[in-house]
Amino acid sequence: MSSVRLASAGFAFLAVACGGPRLVTVPTGAQPAQAVPIKVDYPPPPAKVEEIAIARGSGGRCVWRDGHWDWTGGRWEWQDGRAVLPAKGCLYAEPKLLWTADSLSFYRPAWYPDPTVSPAPKTCIEVACLPKAGSAPAEAPAPSP
Numbered sequence: 001m002s003s004v005r006l007a008s009a010g011f012a013f014l015a016v017a018c019g020g021p022r023l024v025t026v027p028t029g030a031q032p033a034q035a036v037p038i039k040v041d042y043p044p045p046p047a048k049v050e051e052i053a054i055a056r057g058s059g060g061r062c063v064w065r066d067g068h069w070d071w072t073g074g075r076w077e078w079q080d081g082r083a084v085l086p087a088k089g090c091l092y093a094e095p096k097l098l099w100t101a102d103s104l105s106f107y108r109p110a111w112y113p114d115p116t117v118s119p120a121p122k123t124c125i126e127v128a129c130l131p132k133a134g135s136a137p138a139e140a141p142a143p144s145p
Contacts, residue, residue, distance in 0.1 A: 025064045025066070026064070027086060027091050027092065029093060029112075030093060032110070035093065035107050035108075038108065040071045040106045044097075047066075050080065050081045054129070062085060062129035063083070065081055065126070066081045067079055068095045069095070070095070087111065087121060087125065089114050089117040089120065089124075090111050090124035091113075091124075092110075093107070093110050094109055111125060112124055
């Protein structure tokens with residue numbers, strides 16, 4: 001490897017390690033106590049690889065929520081990941097499978113109030129993070145010079 005390539009690779013590593021662009025994801029927590037499992041016939045396929053698109057011009061408010069498989073009563077259906085504006089005081093419970101001796105249960109992903117926040121928010125809904133008119137989505141924010 002030439003010294004120029006080695007220096008470029010080292011610089012790229014340092015830029016990422018020292019605060020280069022990084023993906024910020026939704027605040028997560030365990031499934032809430034009131035979550036109701038759904039009996040499923042078989043486990044989902046492996047997760048799909050997704051292109052992560054975060055809107056520029058969101059002021060860093062957008063975060064990424066991964067895609068997941070959802071049980072639709074007889075089969076698994078992929079739900080795409082997307083950029084969202086997380087509601088203040090809310091957490092996201094990721095999908096969960098639970099095996100027991102005689103069944104397989106699926107817990108759907110859900111937004112719910114963070115139990116450590118007081119007063120708790122009245123609602124926790126997912127809001128899509130849309131780009132401003134005329135701005136294009138990007139994979140990650142551009143690094144600052």
